[in-house]
Amino acid sequence: MPNTIANINTLNTWFKKHPRVLVALSGGVDSCLMAYMARRELGKQNAVAVISNSASLKNKDLSDARQFADRYDIELIEIDANEINDKNYRANPVNRCYFCKTNLYQTMQELAQNAYPDYVIINGNNHDDLGDYRPGMQAADEFKVYSPLLECKINKDSIRHMSKHFNLSVWDKPASPCLSSRFPYGEAISAAKLLMVEKAEDYLNTNGFDEVRVRYINGMASLEVPKNEINTLQSMFTAEFKKQITDMGFTDAGIDEEGLVSGKLNRNIQTK
Incomplete structure (x- = not known):
């Protein structure tokens, strides 16, 4: 402690x-x-x-x-x-x-x-x-x-x-990195793409998932929730659920079965 x-x-x-x-x-x-x-x-x-x-x-x-x-x-x-x-x-x-x-x-x-x-x-x-x-x-x-x-x-x-x-209202708020962190390095960022990601994450939030990431991978939405919530998301991932996300501008949408990993897109960076 x-x-x-x-x-x-x-x-x-x-x-x-x-x-x-x-x-x-x-x-x-x-x-x-x-x-x-x-x-x-x-x-x-x-x-x-x-x-x-x-x-x-x-x-x-x-x-x-x-x-x-x-x-x-x-x-x-x-x-x-x-x-x-x-x-x-x-x-x-x-x-x-x-x-x-x-x-x-x-x-x-x-x-x-x-x-x-x-x-x-x-x-x-x-x-x-x-x-x-x-x-x-x-x-x-x-x-x-x-x-x-x-x-x-x-x-x-x-x-x-x-x-x-201090009983602060945010003491248990999940980490929420800036939206640009959802894009693989080299994928150009625009205000429109950032808004797509934000809308998709909001949609997951409204469906009961508090900690989420929606990665923009070659135009597709890769949905991340904590490992212990993947089964729940899979059970909800109907054609209509998927359409709600693709209608935001994504070419496709799928669930990342590894689950949510903060900083996932940093894995391939070589640092000294």
């Missing part, structure tokens, strides 16, 4: 050394915890959450972020990092996340320079992220974005324990 109180104290000490912050909010548990703790430790005026309402963010995550900010009295600013207009991002290379985060942090940096000159930018990267391929971290380094959870060596399990300790 993580030492929740010790982790909270460690983070509070970190915030005391950084008394004004802009929090890059995604609607997920990591960044929500950062926004909550910053607001709690520094006060509302000194802890401002910023979310990019762009094509790669699910509407559900935007709604979750708005509700979270309202519930915990956190100032929330909505921007549009407009990464979809970056040809490097749209080309979807293996370091796509670098270009996405570059657009985000550049837009946040401009906001800081214009309205919050004494504030530092922070994100929700945690210690577990060091074990995955995360090119967005390079962009964070280049824009001098801080990662308190990572710096304090706090992992995902500890984050959930702290969030539950």
Whole structure:
């Protein structure tokens, strides 16, 4: 069991050394915890959450972020990092996340320079992220974005324990990476394709599957749910169910029998 109180104290000490912050909010548990703790430790005026309402963010995550900010009295600013207009991002290379985060942090940096000159930018990267391929971290380094959870060596399990300790509404929210992560590297990304994926995942959600991924594979929808829910999805996967998904623009739809694996499309990346 993580030492929740010790982790909270460690983070509070970190915030005391950084008394004004802009929090890059995604609607997920990591960044929500950062926004909550910053607001709690520094006060509302000194802890401002910023979310990019762009094509790669699910509407559900935007709604979750708005509700979270309202519930915990956190100032929330909505921007549009407009990464979809970056040809490097749209080309979807293996370091796509670098270009996405570059657009985000550049837009946040401009906001800081214009309205919050004494504030530092922070994100929700945690210690577990060091074990995955995360090119967005390079962009964070280049824009001098801080990662308190990572710096304090706090992992995902500890984050959930702290969030539950504070009774945060998102403490058990499933991970929800940006929509562009559903595309194999090299498959061009467009706003229309992102919307197709979002609609398909929403359809699975409305049918009782909370944690899902819909991968866009050569125009086909590859449906992922947790391994223990595959049989349920198979029993529901009628011709009409499939048609609901293909009518969204996919050429075909099928179930990935391996089940949901976060970061599955990173498997073939060779890193040093």
